[in-house]
Amino acid sequence: MKRTSIPLSERKNLVIESPIRKLVPYADAAKRADIKVYHLNIGQPDIETVPAMRQAYSRPPEIIAYGPSQGLPELREKFVEYYQRHGLNLSMDNIYVTSGGSEAIIFSLMAVTSPGDEIIIPEPYYANYNGFVAMSGAKIVPVTSRIEDGFHLPKIEEFEKAVGPKTKAIMFSNPGNPSGAVFSRERLQELVAFARRHDLFIISDEVYREFTYEGRTAISIMEFEGIEENAVMVDSVSKRYSACGARIGTLVSRNQEVLDLVLRFAQARLCPPTVDQIAVAAAVNNSDAYLEQVRFEYKARRDFMVKRLQAIDGVRVSSPEGAFYIIAELPVEDTEAFAVWLLRDFQLDGETLMVAPAQGFYASPDLGKKQIRLAYVLTRDKLERALRILKAALASYTQKSRV
Amino acid sequence: MKRTSIPLSERKNLVIESPIRKLVPYADAAKRADIKVYHLNIGQPDIETVPAMRQAYSRPPEIIAYGPSQGLPELREKFVEYYQRHGLNLSMDNIYVTSGGSEAIIFSLMAVTSPGDEIIIPEPYYANYNGFVAMSGAKIVPVTSRIEDGFHLPKIEEFEKAVGPKTKAIMFSNPGNPSGAVFSRERLQELVAFARRHDLFIISDEVYREFTYEGRTAISIMEFEGIEENAVMVDSVSKRYSACGARIGTLVSRNQEVLDLVLRFAQARLCPPTVDQIAVAAAVNNSDAYLEQVRFEYKARRDFMVKRLQAIDGVRVSSPEGAFYIIAELPVEDTEAFAVWLLRDFQLDGETLMVAPAQGFYASPDLGKKQIRLAYVLTRDKLERALRILKAALASYTQKSRV
Numbered sequence: 001m002k003r004t005s006i007p008l009s010e011r012k013n014l015v016i017e018s019p020i021r022k023l024v025p026y027a028d029a030a031k032r033a034d035i036k037v038y039h040l041n042i043g044q045p046d047i048e049t050v051p052a053m054r055q056a057y058s059r060p061p062e063i064i065a066y067g068p069s070q071g072l073p074e075l076r077e078k079f080v081e082y083y084q085r086h087g088l089n090l091s092m093d094n095i096y097v098t099s100g101g102s103e104a105i106i107f108s109l110m111a112v113t114s115p116g117d118e119i120i121i122p123e124p125y126y127a128n129y130n131g132f133v134a135m136s137g138a139k140i141v142p143v144t145s146r147i148e149d150g151f152h153l154p155k156i157e158e159f160e161k162a163v164g165p166k167t168k169a170i171m172f173s174n175p176g177n178p179s180g181a182v183f184s185r186e187r188l189q190e191l192v193a194f195a196r197r198h199d200l201f202i203i204s205d206e207v208y209r210e211f212t213y214e215g216r217t218a219i220s221i222m223e224f225e226g227i228e229e230n231a232v233m234v235d236s237v238s239k240r241y242s243a244c245g246a247r248i249g250t251l252v253s254r255n256q257e258v259l260d261l262v263l264r265f266a267q268a269r270l271c272p273p274t275v276d277q278i279a280v281a282a283a284v285n286n287s288d289a290y291l292e293q294v295r296f297e298y299k300a301r302r303d304f305m306v307k308r309l310q311a312i313d314g315v316r317v318s319s320p321e322g323a324f325y326i327i328a329e330l331p332v333e334d335t336e337a338f339a340v341w342l343l344r345d346f347q348l349d350g351e352t353l354m355v356a357p358a359q360g361f362y363a364s365p366d367l368g369k370k371q372i373r374l375a376y377v378l379t380r381d382k383l384e385r386a387l388r389i390l391k392a393a394l395a396s397y398t399q400k401s402r403v
Numbered sequence: 404m405k406r407t408s409i410p411l412s413e414r415k416n417l418v419i420e421s422p423i424r425k426l427v428p429y430a431d432a433a434k435r436a437d438i439k440v441y442h443l444n445i446g447q448p449d450i451e452t453v454p455a456m457r458q459a460y461s462r463p464p465e466i467i468a469y470g471p472s473q474g475l476p477e478l479r480e481k482f483v484e485y486y487q488r489h490g491l492n493l494s495m496d497n498i499y500v501t502s503g504g505s506e507a508i509i510f511s512l513m514a515v516t517s518p519g520d521e522i523i524i525p526e527p528y529y530a531n532y533n534g535f536v537a538m539s540g541a542k543i544v545p546v547t548s549r550i551e552d553g554f555h556l557p558k559i560e561e562f563e564k565a566v567g568p569k570t571k572a573i574m575f576s577n578p579g580n581p582s583g584a585v586f587s588r589e590r591l592q593e594l595v596a597f598a599r600r601h602d603l604f605i606i607s608d609e610v611y612r613e614f615t616y617e618g619r620t621a622i623s624i625m626e627f628e629g630i631e632e633n634a635v636m637v638d639s640v641s642k643r644y645s646a647c648g649a650r651i652g653t654l655v656s657r658n659q660e661v662l663d664l665v666l667r668f669a670q671a672r673l674c675p676p677t678v679d680q681i682a683v684a685a686a687v688n689n690s691d692a693y694l695e696q697v698r699f700e701y702k703a704r705r706d707f708m709v710k711r712l713q714a715i716d717g718v719r720v721s722s723p724e725g726a727f728y729i730i731a732e733l734p735v736e737d738t739e740a741f742a743v744w745l746l747r748d749f750q751l752d753g754e755t756l757m758v759a760p761a762q763g764f765y766a767s768p769d770l771g772k773k774q775i776r777l778a779y780v781l782t783r784d785k786l787e788r789a790l791r792i793l794k795a796a797l798a799s800y801t802q803k804s805r806v
Contacts, residue, residue, distance in 0.1 A: 005632060005660075006515075006571075006602045006603070006604060006632060006633065008514060008515060008660055008661065008664055009513060009514055009515055009516055009517045009520075009664070010517040011513060011514070011517065011664065012660075012664050015664065015667040015668070015671075017667070018670065021670065042469075044468050044469050045466075046466070047466070048465050048466055049463070049464075049465065049466055049467045053467070054463050054465070054467075057460050057461065057463040057678055058460065058461035058462075058463075059461075060452070060457050060460040060461075060682075061452075062451050062452065062457070063448075063449070063450070063451055063452055063645060064452045064456070064457070064645075064646045064647065064648040064649050065447050065647055065648050066445075066447050066647045066648055067648055099502050099506075099650065099672075099676070100672065100673060102671065102672040102673055103502075103672065106672070110412060110414060110538050111411060111412055111414070112409075112411060112412055113412055114412045114413040114414070115518040115540050117412075128670070128671045128672075128673070130671070131667055131668060131670065131671025131672075132671055132672075134667075134671075135513050135668060135671070137518050137540055168409075199409045200409070201409060229408060229409060230409065242466060242467075243467045244467065244468055244469040244673070245467040245468050245469055245470055245674065245676065245677025245678065246467050246676060246677070246678070247502065247650075247673075247674070247675070247676040247677075257408075257411055257415075258411065261411055261412065261414070261415050261418065264418040264420070264534055264537075265418070265534060265538060267421065267424065267531070267534065268418075268505065268531045268533070268534025268535055268537075268538070269502075269503065269505040269506065269509070269531075269534075270503060270505055270531070270647070270650075271648065271650070272650070273502070273648065273649060273650040273676045273679055274648025274649070274650075275460055275648065275649070275678065275679065275682075276676055276678065276679065279463075279678075
C-alpha cells in the first residue's frame with residue numbers, strides 16, 4: 001500500500017496554533033485529577049441566551065429550506081431598525097447576514113485583499129484574525145498599542161510607518177478583544193483620514209458594541225462621513241444575546257463593489273442557518289431590558305476584576321471600557337509557562353484557573369509575554385474564587401522563581 | 404467628500420456570475436405579472452424536513468454556546484455509526500462537522516491548494532465550485548464528460564491531458580450535480596490509481612449519496628484502499644433530510660495533516676451552528692423509513708421526467724442514476740436565451756417555468772449551450788404541469804425561430 005505524503009497548501013505555514021489551544025491538554029489533565037478549573041480563558045459567557053430567541057427555536061418551518069444568500073429579508077429589516085436605533089442610517093441592501101461574525105471577517109478579507117497583500121492590525125488583536133488572514137493569503141502588519149495607553153489606537157505616525165505599497169486595509173475590533181479598549185472619536189477620525197489618504201479599506205469588528213462602561217460609547221465606523229467606499233463593519237449577535245452557538249453575524253457596507261463581490265462568495269456557500277435567523281429575528285428589537293441587565297452584570301464584574309487585580313502585588317491592569325476582557329500584566333517572565341504551571345502544578349483547595357497568555361494576541365515577537373487576558377464571563381462568586389487562586393498562585397510562583 | 408474607488412481583490416475576476424442568478428429578475432417580473440413560475444432551476448426540495456430534526460429544535464439549551472470547532476462529539480459519534488452502516492470504517496477523529504457541505508469544500512480547498520495551484524474537475528460540475536475555488540485562489544482545469552456517456556467519468560487519458568506541475572487535486576460530486584451520474588467502481592478505481600500516480604488529492608462531494616436509482620449504489624471515495632492520504636470526502640445533511648437551511652455538513656479524511664490544517668481553519672471560525680447540530684443528531688441514525696419514502700418519491704419523479712422528456716420532439720436526456728437532477732439537450736441554439744424567453748415572453752394558461760441553462764456548469768467556453776438542468780424537486784402534479792409547459796414552449800420557440 002503506497003502512502004503518499006502530498007504537500008499541503010502553503011497556508012500551513014501561515015496558521016499559527018493558538019497558545020490557548022496548547023493549554024487544553026493541561027486543563028484536561030487537571031480535570032481528570034479532580035481539580036476544578038475556572039475558565040477565564042475564553043469568551044463564552046455563562047449568561048442565559050435571550051429568551052425571545054430560545055422561544056422562537058421551538059417553531060421551525062416544515063421545510064427548513066435555503067434562505068436567500070444575503071440572509072432572510074425579515075431579519076435584515078430588523079437589523080435596519082436595530083442600527084437605526086444606534087444612529088446608523090442603513091438600508092437592507094447594505095446588510096448581509098453571515099454565519100457568525102467569523103464569516104463576515106472572512107468575506108471582508110476575501111473581497112478586499114489578494115494573496116500577498118498586507119493588512120494593518122493594531123496589536124494585541126483577536127487571535128483568530130491570524131486564521132482568517134491565512135485563509136485569504138494576505139499578511140498581517142502589526143501596529144503596537146500599549147497597556148500604559150489603555151490599549152487605545154496607536155498614534156497615526158505608527159500607522160504611517162506600517163503602510164506600504166501592498167497595504168490594502170486596516171482591521172481592528174472596537175470595543176477591543178482582548179484589550180477592552182473603546183476607541184475615541186478623535187483617534188478614529190484620524191484613522192479614517194489616514195485610510196482615505198492611502199486608499200485603504202477599514203474593516204471594523206464591532207461585535208462588542210453593546211458592552212461599554214464608564215460612560216463610553218462604541219463609535220461605529222459607519223458613522224464617519226466620506227469613507228462610504230472604505231468602510232466594512234462586522235457585527236454578530238453571539239455576545240449580545242449570549243448566543244455564540246447560533247452563528248449569526250452581519251457584514252455591513254455602503255461600497256457597492258464590495259457588496260457585489262461578497263454576494264458572490266455568499267451565493268457560493270448558499271445561506272446562513274435558517275432557523276437560527278428566525279430565532280434572532282424574534283430578539284433583535286425587543287431585548288433592551290435583557291441587554292440592560294447583561295450590561296449591568298458585566299459592568300459589576302469588570303469593576304470587581306479591576307479592583308481585585310490592582311490589589312495584587314506586582315499586577316498592572318488596563319482599565320477596560322468595553323467588551324468583557326481585561327489584560328493584566330503579571331510579575332512573571334513568561335505567562336505561557338505560568339499558565340501551564342497553574343494547570344499542572346498548582347491548586348488551592350482543589351481548584352485552579354485557566355488564563356489566556358497574551359503573547360498569542362500579538363504578531364510582533366516577544367510582546368505580551370508578561371500579559372494574560374482574562375474573560376469575565378463567569379458569575380461574581382466564581383470570579384472571586386478565581387482571583388483568590390490567581391493571587392495565591394502568583395505569590396507561590398514568584399517565590400518559587402526567587403529560590 | 405472624497406469618494407475613493409479602491410481596487411478590490413483580484414478574486415473579483417475569478418468569480419463568475421451564475422447564469423441562474425441572471426434569470427432571477429425575469430422570474431420576478433413574471434411573478435409581478437401574475438404568472439405562476441414552476442422552479443425547476445434550483446435544488447431546494449419541496450419535501451418536509453425529517454420529523455426527528457424538527458422536534459429536536461424545540462429544546463434549545465439555556466445557553467446556546469459555542470461547541471467544539473470539530474463539531475459536537477455526540478453528533479460526530481452518530482456520524483461514525485451512520486458511515487459504519489454504509490460500510491465506511493471511520494473514527495470520530497476522521498469526521499469534522501462543518502457549516503454545510505459548502506464549508507467542507509472551502510476548507511478542503513484551503514487545505515490542499517495554494518493560490519495559483521490547479522484543480523481538475525469533470526464538467527459539467529456544481530457551479531458553486533467556481534466561487535469556492537476563487538476564494539482559495541486556485542484555478543479549475545475542466546475535463547469534459549458527455550451526455551452520450553451519461554455524464555460518467557471521462558477516460559483517464561482525458562485526465563492525463565489535464566494534469567500538470569501545478570495540479571494539486573481532483574474534485575467531483577458523485578452522485579453528480581448537475582448530471583445525476585453515479586460513478587462506477589471501475590472508473591473510480593482508475594481515477595484513484597491516477598491520483599496516486601500523480602500525488603493528487605481527491606475531493607469527493609457525496610452529498611447525494613442516499614439518492615441512487617436503477618440498482619446503482621453511490622461508491623464513496625473512502626472505500627478505496629491505498630489512498631488514505633489522498634482522499635477528502637464532503638458530505639451534508641441538506642438534501643438527505645431536506646434540511647438545506649440547517650447548514651450541517653461533514654469533512655471526512657484519514658490524512659492527519661489535512662485534518663490538522665482544517666482544524667486550524669475550523670478553530671478560526673469557532674464552530675458550526677449548535678442547535679442545528681443537536682437537531683441533526685436526533686435524526687442521523689433513526690430516519691431510515693423517512694429516507695426510504697423520500698427515495699421512492701424521487702425515483703418516481705425521475706422515471707416520470709425521463710419518460711416525458713424523451714417524448715418531446717428533439718429533446719435528448721441522460722438517464723440520471725442518482726441525485727435529483729436531469730440534464731436535457733433541447734432543440735435550441737442557446738438555452739440561456741430560451742430560459743429568458745420562457746420567463747419573459749411565454750405562458751401557458753398563466754403559467755411558465757424556470758430552468759437552469761447548463762452553460763454555467765461548464766468551464767470550457769460554449770459547452771452546454773443546448774442543455775438545461777432540471778431539478779425534480781416539485782410534486783409530480785407540478786412536474787406534470789411544468790413539462791406540459793416545456794413541450795408547448797419548445798414547439799412555439801422552435802417554430803418562431805424557423806420563421
